[in-house]
Amino acid sequence: MTETAPDHAAAGATPPLTMFSPDFPFSYDHFLDSAEGLGRVPEEVRGTEVAVVGAGLAGIVAAYELMKMGLKPVIHEAGEIGGRLKSQAFDGAPDCVVDLGGMRFPSTGRAFYHYVDLLGLETREFPNPLSPATPSTVIDLADEAEPTYAETEGQLPAFYREVAEAWKQALRDEAEIDAVQDAIRRRDAAELKRLWNELVARFDDESFYGFISGSEAFRKLSWKHIETFGQVGFGSGGWDTDFPNSVLEVLRVVFTDADDDHHGIVGGAQRLPESLWRHAPEDIVHWPAGTSLESLHRGAPRGAVTGIHRGIEGGVTITEKWGRTVEYAAAVVTCQSWLLSTRIDTDEELFSPRMWNAVEKSHYMLSSKTFVMVDRPFWRDTDPQTGRDAMSMTLTDRLPRATYLLDEGPDKPAAILLSYTWNDDALKWLPLDADERTRLMLHSLHKIYPHVDIGRHIIGRPITVSWEADPNFMGAFKNNLPGHYRYQERLFNHFVQRDLPEHQRGIFLAGDDISFTAGWADGAVTTALNAVWGVMDHLGGATSASNPGPGDQWDALKPIALD
Template identity: 60%
Template sequence: MTSTVPNAIEQPEGQQPPITMFGPDFPYAYDDFLAHPAGLGQVPATEHGTEIAVIGGGLSGIVAAYELMKMGLKPVVYEADRIGGRLRTVGFEGCDPSLTAEMGAMRFPPSSTALQHYIDLVGLETRPFPNPLADATPSTVVDLKGESHYAETMDDLPQVYRDVAEAWARCLEEGADFSDMNRALRERDVPRIREIWSRLVEKLDNQTFYGFLCDSDAFSSFRHREIFGQVGFGTGGWDTDFPNSILEILRVVYTEADDHHRGIVGGSQQLPLRLWEREPGKIVHWPYGTSLKSLHVDGAPRPAVTRLHRTAGNRITVTDAHGDIRTYRAAVFTAQSWMLLSKIDCDDSLFPIDHWTAIERTHYMESSKLFVPVDRPFWLDKDARTGRDVMSMTLTDRMTRGTYLLDDGPDRPAVICLSYTWCDDSLKWLPLSANERMEVMLKSLGEIYPGVDIRKHVIGSPVTVSWENEPYFMGAFKANLPGHYRYQRRLFTHFVQDRLPADKRGIFLAGDDISWTAGWAEGAVQTALNAVWGVMHHLGGTTDPTNPGPGDVYEEIAPVELPED
């Protein structure tokens, strides 16, 4: 387990199929689709070389562009900042280049099997991420209300934490059919998944995470709810998620998205960068040795998009920051959907009005991180009096909230993520510079570890990010509020366009905020593959009968539709 409060009933290893992000909203096997030797489909030869706009060079955009290129199309990628999006790995000025900080995505669950396909494809290595109480974490300190508890396993924490863990397990079982859904997901039992989830969506769409806890007899104690909010499950305290829809949380716990995390050695941004440069072994139309990089002038994406509109013949016309205007048969939009409301001048005719409403109602979470480079993993030094690590992975109700210790061996420089916070906790930092933030965090940690001089080990300037203040993001990731299920369904299902009026087709939405698993790279990959199918279908292409795509089986597994009246 990687949590102080388990998110699942533990099962014996090796006795069941693994949990994957197979549903519950749209139980389609994206991993099998990718692994099939027939490939993802083909377009008519007359369409080979057709340019397709891909707006956004994050993971979703690069995956979509890569797969469209393999089909013989010519993706034209637009990127306002840098390839990678929220897979952003940065260094520390003047320090060893091997020292990096993950400003966005930094840990990935094994249940992200479509994501893992691409990690393996480009030859990246992963290793366990040091989450609270994970096997890879030497020790964890839980510090609440001025009282600290040192733990190497869950059993080292006071009984109240185990009581909270048991309450969460009971709450999930009684209120969300956890064991039944767990079994159905492992077995990929589509009818059973849909039966359970349809009932829960109808019952819980209007419920908050906190309300779900309060409705459970298992969480009748306010103290237990408070501890659960501060310590949480998986990666730490989740009280910042309390106002969000409980459906968002169930998607995480059902699929073990917050468990058993691994990080990409050398940084997550390598994944989209390597895909950008990769020359596929199997490719249609283009000569061997073609890559996304080689298809773009000077090997770089086009600049930011400033205008999107429809033109004659139901084409999508794109204007970029250099004033270049190009018209396309189809386009894939993968940036944060709020960009369509603010940064990009858009025609109303791009989408049906109900989809515009869904875009406008999208709710993003704030998130901030602060990293510092240090001379060595000094936290592994032993306290002469207690024999314990002098510092640990730390969960606290102080300003730091979550502190992660990241090393590459005992004799090498290392990195501390001094703080990782969300929502209101993130907004508290917003006016502060990186150095001001560091001072606040060192003060908080000094109160937990009064005998440890962290500052003397710091060897460079801190790096920080507040995603809500990033001009091309305006938030870290989507998190639906109660009542938002219908909006999310409209966005996710937009790739199936046969029922849309002809003048509303041809632009496809993708990205983790379009997915059911926002905040997870798996959602970015899955919606990219949906968009690839959509473009292929739009151009008259088909999948191989032995490997139907997400749109081919859509009617059989479509997300439950709630009434509008």
């Protein structure tokens, strides 16, 4: 098992970075690790049913922690347990598993890894471009005479190193990355908020492209350097599909090292929510030993939700697709927020007009993946003419954009993520089926590797996904546009409900799109913990004085309000 490093440092050592959020610098990992637990509810409300809409990671985490408190979560799910942590095995090869959604998780996401470690799941380093887990990387751009081959970043041509250094310099000069990361390492919430609040006020209306093109570091170079940065990037790959988005979205990623040191879950990321569904916690209240979410639900969650309304007794009423309607004392809603105004008939009075405005303004990223299974990891063969790997992790401006090689061992079938694309690049694939997508990708990759017959190694049927085409998701994840900070603040703040009118209380939003780090599983976990605190508070419970929760520290840590 890959263990996460402890967040305390030896005397004189530099503390590690974590996803200690600059927007709301609350130590969720410490909150989770405390022997005091996440809080208690009054004995008279133990066993109370609380609806949880969605069985993705946020929904499963919220339900698991509510169950531990002695409440009875009732999960409603339209599809599979896991949500966008969706894994799939190839036909006839149960051990060759690929991740259609989240597949790589930064080591700085300590709240996420709390559950990985709790369940004893094995992880391994993900083969990002130029990472130690990647034997070699090829960069293929249209105006280059030949593709660039490198096994380490130090082997890249001088031009690419100029691009990398300009990006680092821009972060130092324009965004005070050194000071911000120092505050994150020391978990100095006051200093982090001071620095970040100034950056929010300064950059809320700035796009990522505007930040790059306006930086002194890139102005000294050329537009070609900016274009190359967008196509290649550093860390997990190219950045240009993020160019229209708010630069604040990107700064949150790089400040917390979320774009580096990624690990995947052996056997697929879906193992995490599925294992948590079956896990029987030892420190459980009210329920007998051996109780799990699976046993509470008699083996399966409730069905898809089509309506959310205010109940006649003041609770929240959930209506399922085939008509069953139940009123709950509270509800945690973890589906993507757009569904509240599209596929789920939701009382307008449950949220303020400003909250509905924030929901409707959400901007989701499109995402497409296509995988093939091959008979063996042939890319590790040595090309006799060049002495290089036969094929490499590939970044290109051709149709596939990014190709990842997923090795299960020398004598086993392996997988190739032929194409991982976003937004406009993902939209190009939307009308095509898996076979046609594969044919076009192989055609493009043949231009890069003319002497490699990838097709003769392919076995079984391709697997593909376009998240924007799934009616239960309508996109991969949210990524705010310039000027959207106010909307995100409203969504994130909603779990603290003491100042809300009575008719808007008792329904809590969670999920990575509610967090300030949309697209990262750590945000799904932390907003689930916010919702758990909210339900506990709503039902008259409280945290231990020695382990205050996110709502208890709200006044000191809450995100800056721009207005």
